[in-house]
Structure formats: C-alpha cells, structure tokens
Amino acid sequence: MKRLTIKDIANHFNVSISTVSKALNDSYEISVSTKEKIQRFAKENNYKPNFNALSLKSRKTKTIGIIIPNMLNYFFAQVFKGVEKVANKRGYKIISCISNESYEKEKETLEMLSNGSIDGVIVSIAEETELQNNFSHFENCIAAGIPIVMFDRVAERINCDKVITNDFDGAVNAVQHLVKTGFKNIAFISTISNLQIGRLRHQGYLKGLEKENIAIREDFIINIKEDDYKEYENVLTPIFAQKDIDAVITTDESSAIAAMKVAIRKGHTVPDNFSVIAFSNGILARHSSPKMTTVSQHGEQMGATAAEKLIDKLENNNDTHNETFIIKTDIVERKSTKSYMVVHN
C-alpha cells in the first residue's frame, strides 16, 4: 500500500538515495549499468516521484487554477475544454472552481489556492464581483507572485493578461447583417446589462444602427433579469404585441429562443419577416427550429489562448509584459436570418 520511494530503491540495491535520484534523472554522473538496473526496477515496480516532494523542492506545482462563474453555461464549458487541452499538452493539471457568480466564493477560492497549490490562475469574473467593482483579491494574488489571466469578463484596471471577445464589433456586425437582409426595426434584448460585456454589446448595437442610418428607438432596447429565464416569453409577449419589431439581437441563447417563439406565435415567419441573431455558440442554437444564427464566441479557442499565455508566463519568469488578446467573433449563419446570397439573387 505504501508507495515506493527512492529510499526503498536505494535500500534494495544498497546504494545511496542520491545515486538513485541521479540514475532516475539519467545523470551523466552515474554509470550506464547502474542507471539501467535502477530505471528498470523503478519501471517494473511502478515508481512515481512524489508530487508534493517535487513541488516543495521546486516551488512549482505544474498545476493551474481556473475559476468559472457557472459550469452549466455552455460557453464556459467550452472555455474549460480549451484550457484543459492546452494544459494537458503542456503537462499541467487543472484545479477548477465554480464561483457561482459570488464575490465571496471567488475571493475565498483565490485565497485557498494561493498557498502553493497552483502556479497561476485563469478566471472569468463573477457577476457580483463586477457589480461591487472590488478587485483587490486579484491584486493580492498577483502581488503574491501568482499570475492571472482573465477571460471574457475581465477587469479593465487589473494589470494582467486578458483574453476577450470583440463584443462591440460582434454587435455592429449583427446589426449590419440584419439591415443588409432587409430588416430595420431591430430590437436589442440583453440579459446581462449589468456586465461590461453586456454594455459593449449594447454600444455595438447602437453603433451598428448609426452606421446604417437607423434612428435609435429606446423602447427597442429590452433588458431582462437573467434569472427569470423561464419568464422570457412572458416578458417578451406584450412587448412584441405592441411594437413593430421585425428582428432581434440577443445577448444569449435562451432569450433568443423565447423571442423566436413569441414572434412565431404572433404570426411571423422566421426568417422571412422576422430574424434573430443571438450571441453565443451553445447547443440551443443548433437545435432550435429554425436553427439559430449566432455571433459565435469561440469559447474553446479563448480557453486555449488563456492557457497558452498563462503557461508561457509561468515558464518564462522574466516575461512581465501583459497583453490583451481579442478573439474575433464570427457570424454563423443558420436559419433564423436570411443570408446575403438570397438577397443578392
């Protein structure tokens, strides 16, 4: 039951532990014959150097932390996948934590991890933290020598690497796509108006309208609380009944589905006289009827980039330079919008 150690191996061959250590590390100091027999024995007996002893000595754990606001969100799951892939490739383990959008949990997690458990951390800021605008726990972490890479939901004023989406441009493009396919009464439905990324998408929406010379209608900007997602349809129904909306851009999938249902129930045909584009690249988009056109965020690539950048920094101590990487969104055309092709015909 007790795990094999170099001490055991040393005893077995009547050599010193340092000989064993060197032999296992293939040192030139050790004769080929002893290296061979020791390595073979180690292999046969499934020797594995103790992780904690190694980490204690080297002050490196080869593990990174990741703090995610909500694991049931497909986007975050994708990011996680990207991080895992890169971390695995480069020999790192991942300790993962869910903040549940809570400031306290996020803070406690960071403190728990900054005791030598991890070398660095990847984080997307909890909603509560963003609202409270209190980022000192991140500053402490960085000051303690644990590098941070933030993704998607980042804190402007924290000096660290960041991986973000071009939310603003994504919204501009979405508006222009809709206008080019014949829609002008475009509503903007946001479930994240309290988050920075929500504000950016909102601004992009406004900019898109401006570019297309469409007057802004304040009553076309619809903010919904995120947690009454079961209520989206109920919220939207009266609004759609009263207004001559013929297209929507939403900040998430659920509200896009709700909007589509309500529009269809009202008698619209999607995409012929009602179009919808949703931010996100989740599964819902691929399963709705009709399938949904999205502003896709490339979550996996964001995760991979964050991990690459973090590990680069961990393995290159003199790298003190911080960058912000912008992962471009793409409009993935499905069936909830008309395509340019059709229009050009």
Added chain:
Amino acid sequence: MKRLTIKDIANHFNVSISTVSKALNDSYEISVSTKEKIQRFAKENNYKPNFNALSLKSRKTKTIGIIIPNMLNYFFAQVFKGVEKVANKRGYKIISCISNESYEKEKETLEMLSNGSIDGVIVSIAEETELQNNFSHFENCIAAGIPIVMFDRVAERINCDKVITNDFDGAVNAVQHLVKTGFKNIAFISTISNLQIGRLRHQGYLKGLEKENIAIREDFIINIKEDDYKEYENVLTPIFAQKDIDAVITTDESSAIAAMKVAIRKGHTVPDNFSVIAFSNGILARHSSPKMTTVSQHGEQMGATAAEKLIDKLENNNDTHNETFIIKTDIVERKSTKSYMVVHN
C-alpha cells in the same frame, strides 16, 4: 514576492520554528501572550501554511480528482457541479480532467494523478474503455490505495463505490407513461447502444412493453451512432415515413429533438398523436417546442453523493465496505407527452 514561512516568523520574534508552529495551531503548550502576537503577525502578513509541505508531511492532499468523458455534456456538467459543492463544503479541492471518451487519456490521467496529487478519484468511464472492457488501470489505482467512486458509467466487476441511475426502471416507467396516455407503437431510439447504460435502458424498454402486453417489434428499435448527431434527422426521416410509430423514447436529448422535428414534419401533432420522452435533464428539453418530457437523471445529486461517499471513505480509513447508490430517475412531464390528468378526464 517570496512567501512568508514559519521560519521567517520565528526569526522575526526570535523564537524557534516549533514555537511558531504550535502557536499557529493554537497548542496548549504555548503561552497565551506569544500565541496572540504570533497569530496576529501571521494574520497581518497574510501567512498561509505551504500546501505542499503540509501534504508531504500528512500524506493527504485534501484534493480529489474527477475524470469526466466530456465536459460539453450537460449531464456531466451537472454532476461536476454537485461534486464541487460537496467538495468545497468539506474542504476539498478538485482536479478535473476530461477523458474525451479515450481509454489512453483516461489511463494516463489516472497515472498522472496517482503520484500523490490526489487522495481519491471520481470517474465516469470513457466509452472506449467500456468497449475495450479493460479496467486494469482502475484496479491499479485502488491497489495503490487511492479510492475510486464511479458514477453513471460504472464497471460492474470493479470493487468500489458506485453511484448510478435506475436506467432500467426509468425506461419501464417511460413506456408505461406512454401506454397510459394512449400510445402503443413506441419506438426506442438509442445513441448509446454500445454502453451498459444504453443496454439497461433498452432492456427496460422491452420490459415495459412486456408489462403492458405489447408485442415487441424489432424494427422499432433504432440505434444511431452518437457522433453523427447532425444526421439524426436524416436517419430518422425514412424510418418514420415507413412505419406507424406514434411515440418514441430516446436515450438522449438531441435525438429526441430530431425525432420531434421529423414527426411534426410528417404531419403529426405533438403530443396529441405523437409523444416523445427523452432520457436526460439538459437544457434542450426546456427549450424545445413543445418542451420535452424527460426521464430526469438528477446529475447534481449524483455528483454530490459521489463526493460525499468518497470523502467519507478518505476520512475514515477503516471503511472498506463498498456500496452502490441508486439515484432514482423521475419523469418530468412537459409538453411532448399527454399527462395522466388529461387521460383521466
């Protein structure tokens, strides 16, 4: 930048490191006054005992591993959430790995983790592993003193704690629900016929028919390869065209959605003359039109149970008894089936 250690504190107060250690652990051996000043100093300077030193000494890491076949699967994400919640509550960290359904990856992960990184591991077996029927890596792990808890996809012959769903009964109930609401030509669509849980659901389906005195029709049993999920509709269309199927039970959400679409396209009205029940509790079920009735698996509860059981075992070394916990499924009635109520009226 360098982290504060008890040695530093000892130097600062001109006492020995053991005094500091005892003071920080509130030992009765140390005078109240020195305890106070040392504890205050530690707190003010944000002292944190080094994780690796602690683990090396105690041979406990207070971290558990979790190996999941696919993080983009909502069910597994739910399980993860349950594990995280319990682990966090009981002071454990989680190292999470994705096997991507690969035997090699699963095996390597297990080996990587069994070097003292973790105290125990929670795992749902990769598809490839189940097909190869090769579980020696789990046996090695257990033999090395690292307890395993398996969930959902478990290996019968491995002697460890298990947390499973009553797949068989779930399918029986689904059949009976359909029959009671007036459907007799019930097809069974499986995307996981190669997995044990798939076989159990299949058998439950057969048993349900038997109980209801409905003849089995082999051509109503439809097995689809999981990875051509984009093709589900294409696969199903000709089948539905030829046969007088009026209800389906599916092993997953995606194929249920496809079945519903194909049925509707064929002219059926769901649920009036065509019903569907899907295994799973994902987001798709809540967003489809009509919303889908499911055999819900309670992923979060499964994760929580697995974590509780594993940690119980870790903290109670003489607990050598292994159990299998069955988490019951529930039929969650939504709009793709008629309800008993309607029938009884």
Added chain:
DNA sequence: ATGAAAGCGCTAACAT
C-alpha cells in the same frame, strides 16, 4: 562513479 549532507516548509516526539 558514488555518497553525505543540506534544505524545501512543516509537524510532532522528545528534551529542557
């Protein structure tokens, strides 16, 4: 080519 010894940060048995 091999070994002795120190040290990573901590705990705990054993002095004093």
Added chain:
DNA sequence: ATGTTAGCGCTTTCAT
C-alpha cells in the same frame, strides 16, 4: 513554556 531534532520524498552541491 520553549527549543531541538528527525523526518515527510526529493534534488543538488560538494566531497570522496
């Protein structure tokens, strides 16, 4: 009440 020491498993410098 405080200190000394050994040891957790390993690497590495410095003998030999």
